[in-house]
Amino acid sequence: MSIKLRIFATPDPMYSVSRNSITLVFAFILVGCGATVGQVSTSATMLDSAPDDRPSVDVSEVSVYSSFESVECEYSRVAFVESTPRLGARNEKDVINSGKEKAAEIGANGLVIEEMDTSANNPQSSFVAIFESKSC
Known part of the structure; x- marks a missing residue:
């Protein structure tokens, strides 16, 4: 769990992942799953x-x-x-x-x-x- 916190807290740009990019990835996953629901x-x-x-x-x-x-x-x-x-x-x-x-x-x-x-x-x-x- 401390690793997850470090990813967001670290100033090193090589390991930095913004919350916006993670949100964007999850949004694409949900949209992809939603496209097949009901088919x-x-x-x-x-x-x-x-x-x-x-x-x-x-x-x-x-x-x-x-x-x-x-x-x-x-x-x-x-x-x-x-x-x-x-x-x-x-x-x-x-x-x-x-x-x-x-x-x-x-x-x-x-x-x-x-x-x-x-x-x-x-x-x-x-x-x-x-x-x-x-x-x-």
């Missing part, structure tokens, strides 16, 4: 049966279903979607929103939840992105 890493694996050039859709058009039985219209499976929450994203809303964004990006208008795990131990959630015929 969810989501990937999609396209299925062979999925059309090649499906245009993306608006996220608001993506419906979320708890099971395949709850899908009312005819549908085709487009992709498997997996989401892994990062530091601060431990709630289902963040994970589902990330899944919806990925589904919209690949042109799916539905997302069926297969597994939802946002626990602290190996959080992983999986979905199936579908294209649902909305004319039923």
Whole structure:
């Protein structure tokens, strides 16, 4: 502890560290950590049966279903979607929103939840992105 006090108290510029520079370093560390809080890493694996050039859709058009039985219209499976929450994203809303964004990006208008795990131990959630015929 006396070494820490000497660093701030010593007049030798070679060993002198200002409190402002330490504060600045901690600020950069906190900003860097804050940038990843709330993020969810989501990937999609396209299925062979999925059309090649499906245009993306608006996220608001993506419906979320708890099971395949709850899908009312005819549908085709487009992709498997997996989401892994990062530091601060431990709630289902963040994970589902990330899944919806990925589904919209690949042109799916539905997302069926297969597994939802946002626990602290190996959080992983999986979905199936579908294209649902909305004319039923």
